[in-house]
Amino acid sequence: MSPKDYLLALVVVVAWGVNFVVIKVGLHGVPPMLLGALRFALAAVPAVFFVKRPRVPLRWLFAYALTISFGQFAFLFSAMYVGMPAGLASLVLQAQAFFTLAFAWLFLxxxxxPRTILGLVVAAAGLALIGAQGGHSMTLAGFVMTLCAAASWALGNIVTKKIGRVxxxxxxxxxxxxxxxxxLALSYALEGxxxxxxxLAGIGLTSIGAILYLAFIATLIGYSLWSRLLSRYSAGQVAPFSLLVPVVxxxxxxxxxxxQLSAIQYGGAALVMLGLIINVSGAWFAQRVSRLRS
Known part of the structure; x- marks a missing residue:
């Protein structure tokens, strides 16, 4: 990977890592369902007039939108609104990697x-430690909804696999x-x-800045740069950078x-990261060991 592309990968990591702090800030002035509506409205318009529509059947376009976009962020925004800390949200959301593996086994x-199962067990132990600290700096409802967000993201990944190269x-x-x-329908029903x-009448510059960041930097720029990297390099070269997102x-x-996290939560975070590393880098490590033996 060239130095320029390393830099682009780090830009994406920082944009997506800071994204969770921005969500927390945005929720101070805008309720979660309305924040979601504004984020995706700005992500679509005006970009939709300049970006060619992908050759994807409508049913798969809707499936992608309702899982990886609506489902994931409806749960995530709600989780952070009811007390899930931004830092822990960035970490727990990475459970999507293991939900994806489980759904791929179930549906595909x-x-x-073996390394996948080992990584899953290690990460699950970490999540259990974090969840057991429901009364320390987070709510249990926020933790559970963040896991639901991760599951929605994972379902979106399965939809993306079914869509194919696009x-x-x-x-x-x-x-x-x-x-x-x-x-908007949920906002009307739940928020009134x-x-x-x-x-909307009292929206401040901080909330506007948060919405612009979520729509343009986290969504459009982040995915544009990430897709550029995936088009140039193998998934094995690009995927490990995602491990830095919860660190940021x-x-x-x-x-x-x-x-601030408790000592137990830090221990749980370390186990989740170790599980992710085993899952993402296990194949590379096994190949290196095999070469050394031969």
Whole structure:
């Protein structure tokens, strides 16, 4: 990977890691369902007029939009609204990697390798430690909803596998047209028209900045750069960078929001990261060991 592309990968990691702090800030002025509607409306318009629609059947476009976009962020925004810390959210959301493997085994009959099972067990132990600390710096409801967000993301990954090779930027932009409607419907039902009107009438520069960041930097720029890297290099070269997202998420939450974790939560976070490393880098490590022996 060239130095320029290493830099681009780090830009994506920082953009996605800080994303969780930005969500927390955005939720201070805008309720979660309305925030989701605004995020995806801006991600779709005006980009949809300049990005070609991907050659994807409508049913798969809707399936992608309702899982990886609407489902994931409806749960994530709600989780953070009811007390899930930004740093822990960035970490627990990475459980999507293991949900994806489980769903791929269940729906696509893809085999589960020993390293995958080992990584899953280690990460599950870490999540159990974090969940057991429900009364320390987070709510149990927030933790459970973050896991639901991870499961929704994983279902979206399965949909992406079924779609096959496609322009990821076009898929993200055109799929962003769909979530605003269910987000607005939930906002009307759960948050109420009065709260929507109050939030929009009193929206401040901080909330506007958060929405712009979520729509343009985290969504459009992040996915554009990530898809560029995936088009140039193998998934094995690019995927390990995603391990840095929760590192940036935890660090930025500590520095910008002053979030503190208990010793047990730090231990759980370390186990989750170890499980992810085993899953992502296990094949590379096994190949290196095999070469050394031969």
């Amino acid at each position: 009959r893809e085999p589960l390798r 322009d990821l930027v076009g898929l993200v932009v055109w799929a962003s047209l769909i979530p605003p409607l269910p987000f 028209p009065q709260r929507i009107a109050t939030a 998420g935890l660090a930025s939450a500590l520095l910008l929001l002053g979030e």
